[in-house]
Amino acid sequence: MSGSAIKPRIEKVSLSDRLADKAPLLLVPALALAGLLAIGNPSTWLTLTVAGVAMGLMVFIMASGLTVVFGLMDVINFGHGAFVSVGAFVGFSILIWLGGWASAPSVFLNLAAVLVAILVAMTVTGLMGYAFERVIVMPVYGQHLKQILVTMGGLIVAQQLIYVFWGPDAIHVARPQSLQGSILLGNAAIEKYRLVAVGIGLVLFLVMRHILRSTRIGLLVRAGVENSEMVEALGYRVKRLFLLVFMAGSALAGLGGVMWGLYQETITAHMGSDIMVLVFIVVIIGGLGSVEGCFIGALLVGLLSNYTAFLEPKVALVSTIGLMVVILMWRPQGLYPVVKAK
Amino acid sequence: MTTPLLTLEGVHTHIGPYHILQGVDLVVPEGGVSVLLGRNGAGKSTTLRTVMGLWTASRGRISFGGREITRLDTPSISRSGIAFVPENMGIFTDLTVAENMTLAASRGGMDPKRLAWIQDLFPPIGTFWNSSAGTLSGGQKQMLAVSRAIIEPRQLILIDEPTKGLAPAIIKSMTDALRQLKETETTILLVEQNFAMASSIGDTVAIMDDGHIVHAGDMAELVADVDLQERLMGLSLEAHQ
Ligand SMILES: Nc1ncnc2c1ncn2[C@@H]1O[C@H](COP(=O)(O)OP(=O)(O)OP(=O)(O)O)[C@@H](O)[C@H]1O
Ligand SMILES: [Mg+2]
Numbered sequence: 001m002s003g004s005a006i007k008p009r010i011e012k013v014s015l016s017d018r019l020a021d022k023a024p025l026l027l028v029p030a031l032a033l034a035g036l037l038a039i040g041n042p043s044t045w046l047t048l049t050v051a052g053v054a055m056g057l058m059v060f061i062m063a064s065g066l067t068v069v070f071g072l073m074d075v076i077n078f079g080h081g082a083f084v085s086v087g088a089f090v091g092f093s094i095l096i097w098l099g100g101w102a103s104a105p106s107v108f109l110n111l112a113a114v115l116v117a118i119l120v121a122m123t124v125t126g127l128m129g130y131a132f133e134r135v136i137v138m139p140v141y142g143q144h145l146k147q148i149l150v151t152m153g154g155l156i157v158a159q160q161l162i163y164v165f166w167g168p169d170a171i172h173v174a175r176p177q178s179l180q181g182s183i184l185l186g187n188a189a190i191e192k193y194r195l196v197a198v199g200i201g202l203v204l205f206l207v208m209r210h211i212l213r214s215t216r217i218g219l220l221v222r223a224g225v226e227n228s229e230m231v232e233a234l235g236y237r238v239k240r241l242f243l244l245v246f247m248a249g250s251a252l253a254g255l256g257g258v259m260w261g262l263y264q265e266t267i268t269a270h271m272g273s274d275i276m277v278l279v280f281i282v283v284i285i286g287g288l289g290s291v292e293g294c295f296i297g298a299l300l301v302g303l304l305s306n307y308t309a310f311l312e313p314k315v316a317l318v319s320t321i322g323l324m325v326v327i328l329m330w331r332p333q334g335l336y337p338v339v340k341a342k
Numbered sequence: 343m344t345t346p347l348l349t350l351e352g353v354h355t356h357i358g359p360y361h362i363l364q365g366v367d368l369v370v371p372e373g374g375v376s377v378l379l380g381r382n383g384a385g386k387s388t389t390l391r392t393v394m395g396l397w398t399a400s401r402g403r404i405s406f407g408g409r410e411i412t413r414l415d416t417p418s419i420s421r422s423g424i425a426f427v428p429e430n431m432g433i434f435t436d437l438t439v440a441e442n443m444t445l446a447a448s449r450g451g452m453d454p455k456r457l458a459w460i461q462d463l464f465p466p467i468g469t470f471w472n473s474s475a476g477t478l479s480g481g482q483k484q485m486l487a488v489s490r491a492i493i494e495p496r497q498l499i500l501i502d503e504p505t506k507g508l509a510p511a512i513i514k515s516m517t518d519a520l521r522q523l524k525e526t527e528t529t530i531l532l533v534e535q536n537f538a539m540a541s542s543i544g545d546t547v548a549i550m551d552d553g554h555i556v557h558a559g560d561m562a563e564l565v566a567d568v569d570l571q572e573r574l575m576g577l578s579l580e581a582h583q
Contacts, residue, residue, distance in 0.1 A: 219441050223434040230432035233394055234490070235420035235448045339435050339476070 024335040028299050035307040043187035048306045054194035056302025057201025058263060062256035063279045063286075063294050064208060065249020071225035071289020071338055073242045075137055076144055079151035080253055080279065081272030082132075082158035083125040087254025088261035088271060089166050090124045091117040092173050102176040110176035114196075114262070121258045122251040128158075129250025133243050155273060162269040170268045173261050197259055204252075205295055212291060221245060225289045226339055277317075278305075281324050287334025296335055297327075347372040347498055347529050348393065353402035355385075355392045362388045364553035365402070370498070370546075375520065375530045377540045377561065379574075380550035386533040387429050389550070390500045393531075394426050395419045407497065421448075425491035429502040429533075433483045435476030439467060442475050446490035453494075460489045463519040481512040488516070492523060499523070502533045517543055541565050549574050 032049055039045045066080045094117035095102050101113035136154045140146040174180075175193055182189040212218035220241055224231045228238045253272075260275060261267040268274075282301050286293025301320050308319040327335065348370040355363035363385050370376045380386050391397050393404055395416040404412045411419050420426070434442050443452060461468035464485035470478060475486060484504055491499050504520070505513045517539050524530060524543070534540040540547070544561040557564075557574055564570055 216444070219437060219445055222436050223442075223445055226434050226436055227432055229396055229416070230428065230434070231445070232416040233396070233420055233426045233428070233432065234446055235417050236445075237415075237417045 024293070024296050024331075027335075028296060028303070031300055031303050031307075035303060038311060039307065044310070046185065046188040047190055048310055049303065050188075050190050050194050050198065052303035052306035053299060054197040054201070054263070054302070055305065056299040057205070058197055058256055058259050059275070059278050059282055059302060060295050060298035061201060061204060061259065062253050062275065063282045063298060064291055065245075065252045066279060067283045067286060067289055067291060067294045068221060068225070068245050069242075069249050070283070072221060072228065072238070072245055073141060074144075075141070075242075075246075076147045077137065077151045078148050078276075079132065079136070079154035079158070080249075081274075081276040082155045083128065083250045083253035084257035084260065084272030084275060085162055085267075085269055086128060086158060086272075087121040087125045087257025088173075088267045089162055089171075089257075089269075090254070091121040091258030092171060092261060092267055093166075094120050095173070095176070102174070105177060107178040110178045111196075113176055114179070114258075118255055118258050121254045125254025125257070126247045126251035128254075129247040130243070132250065133246040137246070159269040159273070166269075168269070170266050173265050173267055175262055175265065179262070193262060197263060200259065204255075208291060217241070217244070278320065281320050285324050285327050285334055287331075287336040287338055289338035289340075290334065290336040293334055293336035345372050346370065347407060348531065349403075349405050350389070350393070351403045351405075353389075353392060353399045353404060355388055355397050356400045357388070357397060362553055363392060363399075366550070366553070367555055368548055368558070370529060370531050372529055373524075373527060374545035375524055375532055375543050377544035377547045378531065378533045378550060379535075379537070379540065379547060384550040385553045386550055387502050388553075390426070390502050390531070390533060391428075393419070393500060394424065423497040425494075425496040425499045427487045427491045427499070427501040427504060429506070431483050431487040433475050433478070433486055435474065437475055438472055439470050439475050439478070439486055440472055442486060442490055443467075443493055446493045448494070456493060456495075460493065463522060464489055464515070481508050484508060484512075484516065485519075488519065492528070495526070496528060498529045498531065500531050500533075503535060504532070505534065505536050505539055513539055 035049065036042070036045045039048065062080075062084055066077060069075050069077055095113060098113040098116060101109040104110065132154055136150050137147070140150055179193045179196060182191045183195075184190075212222060220231060220236055224238050224241060231241075232238050257272065260271065264271070278301055282294055282297040285297035285300065286295070300323060304319050304323055305316055309316040331337065346369045348368075350366050350368040353363055353366040354361070366385070366389055368378075368389070378386050378389065388397065392399050393411075395411070395414055395418075399412055402412070403410060406419075406422060406424065409422070411422060414422070434445070437445075443457075447453075466478070466482045466485055467489050470482065475483065478486060484506075488501065488504060491501070501520075504516050508516065513536065520530060520532070521543055532540065532544065541561055541564070547557075547559065547561045547564050548555050549557040557570075564574075
């Protein structure tokens with residue numbers, strides 16, 4: 001008896017369980033298909049779909065840090081948008097400074113200018129994230145109301161600092177030479193910059209997935225999101241890990257800011273807090289703490305916004321909120337609820 | 343067997359407004375198994391969590407291997423040589439069994455000999471090595487929780503109710519594993535409700551009630567003294583046997 005009882009029992013996962021697990025993944029193609037049916041014209045649909053994916057990936061970049069920060073230490077950071085704005089302004093200044101590269105008729109130099117702008121913006125926002133975490137967030141671990149208040153305070157300070165350095169007006173950002181204009185794919189005109197944004201977004205998603213799945217730091221982050229006490233009981237300092245994640249998330253928001261600024265071609269001090277509405281919707285749809293959920297949520301929001309902006313411009317923003325409501329009715333914890341111990 | 347490895351002196355723990363531990367004195371001698379008994383809500387888990395630094399003692403002193411650890415943070419306490427198997431097992435269900443074990447081996451890779459020994463103690467650990475830990479059964483999760491605590495040699499292991507909800511055959515294999523562990527000179531502080539299991543492997547015993555230790559002594563004494571058992575039965579064993 002004793003020998004046989006501890007034999008492993010392979011539990012069969014029922015088909016419906018497996019489907020339920022994959023269902024969120026199917027939402028993206030399902031939405032794209034629904035879009036095609038509603039729009040009718042395949043070329044228009046392709047243009048909108050690329051725009052939607054590009055927008056979704058940019059929102060994902062901005063949202064991914066926020067969701068992990070929440071998952072790991074239960075910290076609600078309303079100041080996340082500050083990193084988006086600062087990233088955009090720093091990136092803009094670098095592009096001006098590298099004006100020669102950006103306006104040269106060379107794809108290579110143009111992309112190099114964008115790359116340098118991104119790297120500098122990420123460094124600045126990463127360091128800013130360090131200061132933000134130590135000074136503003138650390139004293140209020142575990143106190144949600146205070147977190148909301150002080151991180152919003154941090155956001156206001158950052159916005160005022162942008163006014164100090166760059167002035168109060170909206171600034172026009174010119175895309176580098178070779179990223180301007182569109183290419184024709186059949187009858188569909190596709191903005192070149194959107195393709196670049198899709199490329200950067202996908203690479204980043206794959207890198208993040210690799211880090212989270214296959215590196216020790218990634219394992220610790222995932223373990224910490226589920227049960228940070230146990231991670232500490234195994235001898236790891238979760239607060240140090242959290243600081244690292246917070247800095248990475250801030251740097252990603254800075255990257256998102258550069259990309260978003262180039263996408264909109266206009267930057268303002270409050271662009272970060274404006275986009276935060278979408279970012280929070282995406283984080284909630286995905287399931288607080290879930291990077292995969294955040295990715296799918298971002299694609300859904302990006303596609304839906306572009307489809308509705310074309311079909312029925314008046315309901316564009318409302319549609320994403322509607323999406324959130326529908327998804328929460330189906331899965332109250334979001335697409336990929338994060339298992340929390342306790 | 344007689345030098346104390348872990349000592350709690352007059353330890354008080356508050357959780358929010360509640361005064362849970364009200365002066366706990368406990369000595370865990372080096373080597374062997376010390377059992378902590380007590381009825382539900384007596385404060386056993388709180389005692390282990392306070393030792394681990396997951397709650398901070400508001401008064402009193404905890405020392406481990408002659409060094410005071412009362413105010414150290416949890417990672418430092420863990421690194422000083424204490425492993426912890428919490429009541430809820432603390433399995434990372436999003437990770438595979440292998441990944442759970444990798445994280446537990448914090449000082450570099452896993453020792454292959456030790457891993458082979460563990461897989462021998464708990465065959466499911468080997469069988470489900472690459473499966474998601476979330477798909478394990480309750481008993482298998484418990485085995486993983488214990489395996490994680492012993493993948494590296496530690497001086498002391500705190501185990502909170504490893505037999506909770508397990509079938510008798512698995513209780514037996516868990517008990518065998520703890521017995522083998524005891525032979526490797528690891529000291530075990532075991533919280534347990536199953537008196538038959540606890541008395542079969544315990545060397546010393548302490549009984550808690552209402553945030554105090556109400557009895558401490560050798561397990562053999564308690565097993566032999568039926569009167570004492572009867573008197574403490576109401577405290578520690580009600581509704582369990
Ligand atoms: N997080 C908490 N917040 C408030 N009270 C708590 C908390 N954890 C434990 N308690 C209280 O502390 C007391 C002791 O709990 P503890 O879990 O230590 O008991 P236990 O002896 O381990 O019980 P059991 O045998 O049921 O596991 C209980 O009255 C419990 O309600
Ligand atoms: Mg308990």
